[in-house]
Amino acid sequence: MVKVGEETNQLDHFFEIISNQYIEEVEYKTASLSSLMEPLIVVFLGLVVGVILISMYLPMLQMSNGF
Numbered sequence: 001m002v003k004v005g006e007e008t009n010q011l012d013h014f015f016e017i018i019s020n021q022y023i024e025e026v027e028y029k030t031a032s033l034s035s036l037m038e039p040l041i042v043v044f045l046g047l048v049v050g051v052i053l054i055s056m057y058l059p060m061l062q063m064s065n066g067f
Contacts, residue, residue: 005014 001014001018002011005011
């Protein structure tokens with residue numbers, strides 16, 4: 001493509017086409033990656049919150065069972 005652009009003296013046009021293709025490809029890949037990561041992040045944060053809640057309430061439950 002670069003050779004054809006040099007021969008036709010439209011090198012900037014061909015570089016613009018190539019850059020648009022790369023931009024679309026990067027946007028598609030980042031969108032698909034983020035859509036895959038969203039459920040994993042939600043599950044991870046749920047587990048973190050669950051561990052924090054268990055670590056807070058477990059000592060209180062153990063104290064009430066001791067009496």
